[in-house]
Amino acid sequence: MSAHTPVSDDSFNCRKTLTVEGKEYVYYSLPDAEANGLTGISRLPYAMKVLLENLLRHEDSRSVTKADIVAMAEWIGNKGKTEKEIGFRPARVLMQDFTGVPAVVDLAAMRDGMTKLGGDPTKINPLVPVDLVIDHSVIVDEFGTPKALADNVALEYARNGERYNFLKWGQGAFQNFRVVPPGTGICHQVNLEYLSQTVWTNEMADGKTVAYPDTLVGTDSHTTMVNGLAVLGWGVGGIEAEAAMLGQPQSMLIPEVIGFRLTGKLPEGVTATDLVLTVTQMLRKKGVVNKFVEFFGPGLDSMSLADRATIANMAPEYGATCGFFPVDKETVNYLTMSGRDSHRIALVEAYCKAQGLYRETGSADPVFTDTISLELGDVVPSMAGPKRPEGRIALTDIKSGFATALADEYKKPGELAKRVPVEGETFDIGHGDVVIAAITSCTNTSNPSVLIAAGLLARNAxxxxxxxxxxxxxxxxxxxxxxxxxxEKSGLQPYLDQIGFNLVGFGCTTCIGNSGPLAPEISKAINGNGIVAAAVLSGNRNFEGRVSPDVQANYLASPPLVVAYALAGSVQKDLTKEPLGEDSDGKPVFLKDIWPTSQEIQKFIIENVTRELFKSRYADVFKGDGNWQGIATSGGLTYGWNGSSTYVQNPPYFQSISRDAKPINDIVNARVLGLFGDKITTDHISPAGSIKTASPAGKYLLDHGVAPADFNQYGTRRGNHEVMMRGTFANIRIKNHMVKDVNGNVKEGGLTIHYPSGKEMAIYDAAMQYEAEGVPLVVFAGIEYGNGSSRDWAAKGTNLLGVRAVISQSFERIHRSNLVGMGIAPFVFTEGASWQSLGLKGDERVTIPGLATIKPREVLTLTITRADGTSIPVPVLCRIDTLDELEYFRNGGILHYVLRNLAA
Structure with missing residues (x-):
């Protein structure tokens, strides 16, 4: 039975049929559900209607109950003020290569596990469609030449051969799994332009076809970009993505929804980037973390789909779960222009109108938790910087803003005019000089209005x-x-080439730090003289240290402003008043002299951005170039693991799996691996960034013949558990309160004390010594343990280090579920207790009985035995919250649970 065959109990008698162009579809009618007891749901925000339809279609009295559905209807009266959790099943999963590789590793390992159980390995496939787009591995090594694209592609394949071999095997081995090869584009843009359907369909066991809203989760935070196409989705960690891929529901709180009312039109000379930076600043100030944002109002009538996608893309930057735009005539126009199937377009329109999911001009506004509004005519040309996406500054204030930042943030007062020579060059550089100007990232390169504007500005310049x-x-x-x-078609690329903006690759580059090295002499001048250099990029993130290790001040800007700052060369120039440079006659050229009109931009879009162009470019999207086609893969139904690979290894999860889950053993006399404070983030726990030679991961790579120059980073080695477990809890800023210096201050870094030896060592080394001694481990922490973005390796690494339980004052919601998904028991102290109030030092032993018969949210009593032999009972609440989660835990994790079910 397919994952999306309706299993609905249909308590509200809303299963109906819809005929479109002679083809019949089953669907779950929201108007009928309203008539049959869900009073008032027609006033829900559009995004909430999508969630409600999902529950109606999957009602099974276990993962989705009638009470869950009623709670959605009660949302209107409560305006989202609820603590109710629901199980959401997305239609599909989107992955990029950094976060997708470990998921495919797990699928491959499950096939091996199935073989061990004597089952059929072909049963192991994603149960919902999965698309993996390879887009995170291209680096801007070469630039400013006609050969830049070809040279960067060659380097990309040379660096990533092992990973690409593995992914290409997966492309051929798994059903329901497609790989978009390197050099095609960024996953979110490919998703917007090709993969998404707005209304999804699925063949049922009885031969009928069910239609439902296109929804997804993605292993990248900017999955939200597709909310601009009325596709509800957001970024999740790898474990949630794997759960969704294997047909398991996503546990989520029913969200509050903030309505963002837009009125008017953008003024002449103002871009979609200026708008999104304004929206980001407003929503950050409002506070929308863990909330949905939905855009409404008459301003949508004049807003292009690309502009909507630009705003939706930045949801992680304004902190929302998603930024949703409903279906309307512009959605249908975009589906048509971007080459979608004509019957699918007819289905989108008919289905959404039948469901009350189609926004008509002048239709009544939904009920929201709260609202905020913006008159589009008030938006001004802007950038964001020097280090936060919400740090919007009007273009008129960039020069003065940098001067203030130089004195206050960078502690260099009185240095504005400082300039230093560059070895071997005829120029010098100073504070605020733009050393990187990058038209990059899914945010803006999805939008023809700003790309054409950049091309026209380059032509005029x-x-x-x-x-x-x-x-x-x-x-x-x-x-x-x-x-x-x-x-190319518009004749603008040659002008971009002329001023240095040659194509360097198709993928995430500068935005994720793949900006490549600066010229050695420029890097030396910056770092040797304390120069605060600048980058101007059309991306979505500008956190310090993210874009380039040599660049401290990073500004987000529209593509035409990126071009302008490449010409001007410094953020110490006021582009609204000072010339960009001089023309061939020695006359000053101002930005206003070469800025294209919106009328000219629109004319170029109409003439050059066509349906035929989309259809031709996406005709063979999964085929790849000659490099991809030339990759020889290892293995057939199961992967031919290469024991010497340092990128992809078979994880040990299933090596001793049995057909039936073994009884859970109590935790007896466990040692403490770490005593952590409040708000330990998944970035503290999960391996990230560069790999140091002295670290356990660095030593492993050196032992396997990898030179430090080829270490790459943890992100590219996520498919090798040996590297990743060595990097778990190894963050240079994490503080384990067991480890103190001679003055009694807590040391930073991934260290612990092994007991009873009392030796200080790396957390990984201690965990391996405890494993050899047969000693189980626990971790203690404070409030909001696992804060921040979901990171699958924060839970996977914890599991592989031998940690059986984490006891904290509270958990971040998703990390808690990830721990359960990896077979780790999460507990919270009761009655306001903490490890500090109990006086723990880390030399104690911990026993937790009752795990074999544990029930969701049961209170257990753990026993802590101190070094002097005295013991204390401590009541703790088990945060295995649901029956489904209990099944995952009893099986040793979600992957084991699914594997055993498929084997049976």
Whole structure:
């Protein structure tokens, strides 16, 4: 039975049929559900209607109950003020290669596990459609030349051969799993332009077809971009993505929904980027973390789909779960223009109108938890910086803003005019000089209005004889091949080339730190003289240290402003008043002289961004170039693991799996691996960033013949558990309160004390010594343990280190569920207790009885035995919250649970 065959108990008698162009579809009618008892649901926000339909279709009295559905209807009266959890089943899963590799590793390992159980390995496939887009591995090594694209692609394949071999095997081995090869585009843009359908369909066991809203979860926070196409989805960690992939429900609180009312039109000279930076700043100030945002109002009538996607993309930056736009005539126009199937487009329109999911001009506004509003005519040209996406500054204030930041944030007062020579060059550089100007990222390269504007600005600049400053590293990394095609077709790419914006690759580059190295002499001048250099990028993130290790001040800007700052060469220039440079006659050229009109931009879009272009570029999207086609894969139904690979290894999860789950043993005389404080984030726990040679992971790579220059980073080695478990709890800023210096201060870094030896050592080394001694482990923590973004390796690494339970004052919701999904028991102290109030030092032993018969949310009593032999009973609440979670725990994790069910 397919994952989306309706299993609904249909308490509200709403299963109906819809006929579109002679084809019949089963669907779950929201108007009928309202008539049959769900009073008032037609006034729900559109995104909430999508969630409600999902519950109606999956009602099974276990993962979705009638009470869950009623709670959605009661939302209207409560305006989202509820603590009710529901189980959401997305239609599909989207992955990028960094976060997707470990998920495919787990699928491959499950096939091996199935073989061990004597079952059929072909049963192991994603149960919902999965698309993995390889887009995170291209680096801007070469730039500013016609050969940049080919050279960067060659380097990408050389660096990532092992990973690509593995993913190509997966492409051929698994059903319901597609790989979009390197060099195609950024996953979110490919998702927007091709993968998404707005209304999804699935064949049922009885031969009928069910239609339902297109929904997804993705292993990248910017999955939200597709909310602009009325596809409800958001970013999750790898474990939640794997659970969704295997047909398990996503546990989530019924959200509050903030309505964002838009009125008017953007003024001349103002871009979608200026708008999104304004929206981001407003919503950060409002506070929308863990909430849905839905856009409404007459301002939508004049807003292009690309502009909507630009706003939706930035949901992680304004902190929301998603930023949703409903279906309307612009959605249908975009589906048509981007080459979608004509019957699917007819289905989208008919289905959404039948469901009350289609926004008509002048239709009544939904009920929201709260609202905020913006008159589009008030938006001004803007950038965000120097280090936060919500740090919007009007273009008129960039120069003065940098001067303030230099004195206050960078502690360099009186240094504005400082300039230093660059070895072997005829120029010098100073504070605020732009050393990176990058048209990059899914946010803006999905939007023809700003890309065409950049091309026209480049044309106008080139015709006046302007060039990029020699210290600027320029790059153009579009989110899809469609962009390259329309820039070429329109005749604008040669002008971008002329001023240094040659194509460097199709994928995430500068935004995720893949900006590549600066010229050695420029890097030396910056770092040797304390220069606060600048980057201007059309991306979505500008946190300090993210874009380049050499660049401290990072500004988000529209693509045409990226071009302008490459010409100007410094954020110490006021582009609204000072010239960008001089033309071939020595006359000053101002930004206003070469900025294209919105009328001209629109004319170029109409002439060059066409349905035929989308259809031709996406005709063979899964085929890949000659490099991809030339990869020889290892293995057939099961993967041919390469024991010497340092990128992809078979994880040990299933090596001793039995057909039936073994009884859970009590935790007896466990040792404490760590005593952590409040708000320990998943970034503290999970391996991230560069790998140091002296770290356990660095030593492992050295032992396997990898030179430090080829260590790459933890992100690229997520498919190798040997590297990742060595990097768990190894963050240089984590503090384990068991480890103190001679003055009694807590040391930073991934250290612990092994007992009873009393030796200080790396957490990984201690865990392995305890494993050899047959000693189980526990971790203690404070409030909101597992805060921040979901990180699958924060739970996977904890499991592989031998941790059986985590006891904290409270958990971040998703990390708690991830721990259960890896077979780790989460407990919280009761009655306001904490490890501090109990006076724990880390040399204690911990016993937790009753695990074999544990029930959801049961209170157990653990026994803590101190070093002097005295013991104390401590009541703790088990945070295994549901019967489904209990099944995962009893099986040793969600993957074991699914594997045994499939084997049976």
């Amino acid at each position: 080139a015709k006046r004889g302007l060039k990029s400053k020699p210290w600027v590293k320029t790059s153009l990394a579009p989110g899809s091949q469609v962009v390259a095609a329309y820039l």
